[in-house]
Amino acid sequence: MESFTAFLEKRVTQVDSLLCIGLDPHRGDLTEFSAQAAGAFCTRLIEATADIAAAYKPNAAFFEALGPEGIVALQSVIAAVPDGIPVLLDAKRGDIASTAEAYADAVYRVLGADAVTLSPYLGRDSIEPFIADPKQGVFLLCKTSNPGASDLQDLEVIDSSGTAPQRLYEHIATLAQTWNAHHNLGLVVGATQVESLDNVRAAAPDLWFLTPGIGAQGGDLRAALRAGLRADGLGMLIPVSRAIARADDPRETALALRSQINMEREEIMASKESPGSASALTGDQSQLADALLDAGCIQFGNFTLRSGLESPIYIDLRRLASYPKLLSQA
């Protein structure tokens, strides 16, 4: 059976996109405060971006605020997403036992979503009913960018297993990595704190991240991608809501965002493939490295070093004598 992750990756590859389009019918964005207007707002976005979106993410809250008719609208919006595009319901549920089963039933069967965001506070058994079926997915809250995130998420925790202290959010990432037996569990990790993204990727090398905060919240796209992308250049969904929904031309904006994401991604992957990852270099160091390369001090190929070891890289600083400017730079 195809796992949720496989389903998502198929779509991402098919449309070469990490863009997850948020369907957030904010009251202020609607022509009138009605379920009909909310539905129209979302289906217009879906129609404009169905060949660009890696996934759609309707936000349950804005539909619930519209009462029973809002739930009808949410069902219609999810049904309007073409087959083959994952729908992530942003609902941040979290409960146990038969209650968790009822929520899972509501999310997957009643609403027809493929995945859902959950809160981790109640622990593993609160997640299980949502990931028991591999084709259904979960994005677990891990690290968010709001001011209150530090109240819990940044606390240092001491595991009873006696491992070194971790931040709570890192602990959750570590747990989630081990709970992903069905290949359908991901994490919500905000884009604005790059160091945290780095830490979460280290703790959960395999998982997909849902990474809000690019656009409206002002997160740096390149820095976020560099920290969060998996080794295979996948593993991150970039949800964008208002920046697309409120644009004069949502389609053009979505196309531009996809291109920008892909450009950054290609550059990052290229720098990762070349030896001595440029990601660890500052601007000055990077310039120096380029100059050393230009001067022929650094060569790539197959070399046998004096030590007898084989190396794909050969550094010959004797050539530096011919480049006095480089010496002063170093």
Place this chain on the structure above:
Amino acid sequence: MESFTAFLEKRVTQVDSLLCIGLDPHRGDLTEFSAQAAGAFCTRLIEATADIAAAYKPNAAFFEALGPEGIVALQSVIAAVPDGIPVLLDAKRGDIASTAEAYADAVYRVLGADAVTLSPYLGRDSIEPFIADPKQGVFLLCKTSNPGASDLQDLEVIDSSGTAPQRLYEHIATLAQTWNAHHNLGLVVGATQVESLDNVRAAAPDLWFLTPGIGAQGGDLRAALRAGLRADGLGMLIPVSRAIARADDPRETALALRSQINMEREEIMASKESPGSASALTGDQSQLADALLDAGCIQFGNFTLRSGLESPIYIDLRRLASYPKLLSQA
């Protein structure tokens, strides 16, 4: 303006009850899986117990699993609760900014609940929109009794302020106590782990607890009340769902539960008032104390002891000689 806590305490005092009746239309408890059956199931419970219930607690999940009609049913059920009885929506929401505002709008305005359960993972700003109005209340997840609770809640955390390590759930209790400026914030603390209840009460002496786990989950009522009651004998709501809903006579069962809770509560308060708290006594010690009282060895009143001190209690063990059985017990 009357705060949610004042509203709740007025009701608790009026009907002399800590019983919070859960409205959980489990699929298996319904004559058919329909919103109508769910509504009927709940209104029948409300009618049977409206003069006994301190509060009602509908569980959002079971209504959401019934689709838009389920939300209509939930609205009707909440509307069927007589004025003056608080309705706590068990929804365990948790989101930030405009999303949190939309959820608060859905809970309070659309559904008409007086209070809601929330998850604390996103921190203070995720709670604010729900407690901004003092007459609306929140019960924040703190310590639950499920197996996965230990994944996060029991972790030892080190606060950046450098205080001694606490469990995460104690940290939340400490925070909640400081966030209760409007007198409308409480905590969800399971009944089955009495030590945890004790710790939470120490960290949050003023707050109301919603304490599930009596009945179906087998928590010890007396031990839970002893650990969780505030100094004024209030501060705990005991939610009971299946034990009442599935009883042959829900009303009789609710009456019996209220009596049992009140009996235990009175005993606990009495023992707290009398010097040398009986709470430290084991069952055997308690029997012995009662027997000593019966034998006249212990008298209450105003006594001047040989030391010259005044005492409200006088112990005369010389009378023991007439009660050889008591001597062998001691």
